[in-house]
Amino acid sequence: MELEDATSLYFCGEDLTLRSGIDLYDNLVNFITKGTYDCLHLTEDKNAGNAFDWTWDSNNNILQIIWRPDNDPHKMLTLTIEDEEYNQVVRSTVYYRVLN
Secondary structure (H helix, E strand, O other): OEEEEOOEEEEEEEOOOOOOOOHHHHHHHHHHHOOOEEEEEEEOOOOOOOOEEEEEEOOOOEEEEEEOOOOOOEEEEEEEOOOOOOOOOOOOOEEEEEEO
16 A cells, blocks of 8 residues: 555555455456456545545544445544655554444
8 A cells, every 4th residue: 555645555465355345446456456456546525425435634644545435434544654764565554343
C-alpha cells in the first residue's frame, strides 16, 4: 500500500481480494492481480456514495479505511503511519473494528 497524497492511494500485490461491496470493482481487482503483481490506484470521491471510503489525517499520520457493504456490518481499519523516506517499507499496527 502506498499513500501518494491525501487523495491518492495505491494497493499493490498479487492475487488481491477486495470486498468493497461493489461486485464489479471487486471482481476487476481480483482479475487484474490474478497470478501477477499489479498496483491499483484509488482516489477518494466523497460524492460517489460508494461502499468503500478512506481518509488521511496528515496532522496525526492516521489512515482510516472504511467498508460499508449494503448487507453486512461496516468495517474500519485504522493505521498510524510514521514519517519515513519515500520508497521505504513502514511497519504499522493496524486496528480493525466492526461498526454497528
